[in-house]
Amino acid sequence: GQQLNQSPQSMFIQEGEDVSMNCTSSSIFNTWLWYKQDPGEGPVLLIALYKAGELTSNGRLTAQFGITRKDSFLNISASIPSDVGIYFCAGTVYGGSQGNLIFGKGTKLSVKP
Amino acid sequence: EPEVTQTPSHQVTQMGQEVILRCVPISNHLYFYWYRQILGQKVEFLVSFYNNEISEKSEIFDDQFSVERPDGSNFTLKIRSTKLEDSAMYFCASSDLGATEAFFGQGTRLTVV
Numbered sequence: 001g002q003q004l005n006q007s008p009q010s011m012f013i014q015e016g017e018d019v020s021m022n023c024t025s026s027s028i029f030n031t032w033l034w035y036k037q038d039p040g041e042g043p044v045l046l047i048a049l050y051k052a053g054e055l056t057s058n059g060r061l062t063a064q065f066g067i068t069r070k071d072s073f074l075n076i077s078a079s080i081p082s083d084v085g086i087y088f089c090a091g092t093v094y095g096g097s098q099g100n101l102i103f104g105k106g107t108k109l110s111v112k113p
Numbered sequence: 114e115p116e117v118t119q120t121p122s123h124q125v126t127q128m129g130q131e132v133i134l135r136c137v138p139i140s141n142h143l144y145f146y147w148y149r150q151i152l153g154q155k156v157e158f159l160v161s162f163y164n165n166e167i168s169e170k171s172e173i174f175d176d177q178f179s180v181e182r183p184d185g186s187n188f189t190l191k192i193r194s195t196k197l198e199d200s201a202m203y204f205c206a207s208s209d210l211g212a213t214e215a216f217f218g219q220g221t222r223l224t225v226v
């Protein structure tokens with residue numbers, strides 16, 4: 001089946017630093033979504049991307065849909081302690097059905113105050 | 114803000130027993146989903162449901178699993194005879210017609226002993 005390669009697997013950063021994580025695939029994706037998951041909670045949608053090359057921001061978060069449609073990145077600027085959590089990329093594959101989201105394995109973010 | 118709600122938050126069951134996990138999707142959404150997440154792993158698609166029928170299911174969703182929308186608000190996942198390997202977080206999600214972004218509930222932690 002389709003795989004999403006998400007990196008890095010984990011990050012330990014100082015408060016105030018910028019963060020960057022990305023997902024790549026050998027398959028073409030129709031949409032890219034970025035979710036954040038806190039321990040014991042469900043994934044919370046951060047940003048949705050629909051078109052190749054699209055760059056979208058949500059506060060300190062910025063995400064881009066790669067031009068090849070096979071990758072996406074998420075940047076977090078000026079990190080704060082509440083950014084701690086696991087960030088997942090997810091997407092629907094070209095030719096796939098609505099709602100059948102393929103998830104990456106997640107990037108665990110730790111922020112030192 | 115509308116949200117997906119799931120009950121119970123935690124269910125412990127003996128191997129071989131039937132369990133029913135319940136969800137109330139966002140009220141004007143038309144697509145409903147179940148996903149699962151084994152501890153420490155990525156989120157995996159189980160099934161999507163639209164217009165009172167399954168629209169897609171993964172290979173995980175075998176004959177032991179079934180879904181139902183018994184009334185206008187609830188959406189359930191039944192596991193007929195639980196196995197140890199069914200232990201996981203089960204997330205319900207919903208989305209609007211034509212929308213890719215799925216909104217997740219807080220999950221039900223199923224522990225099979």
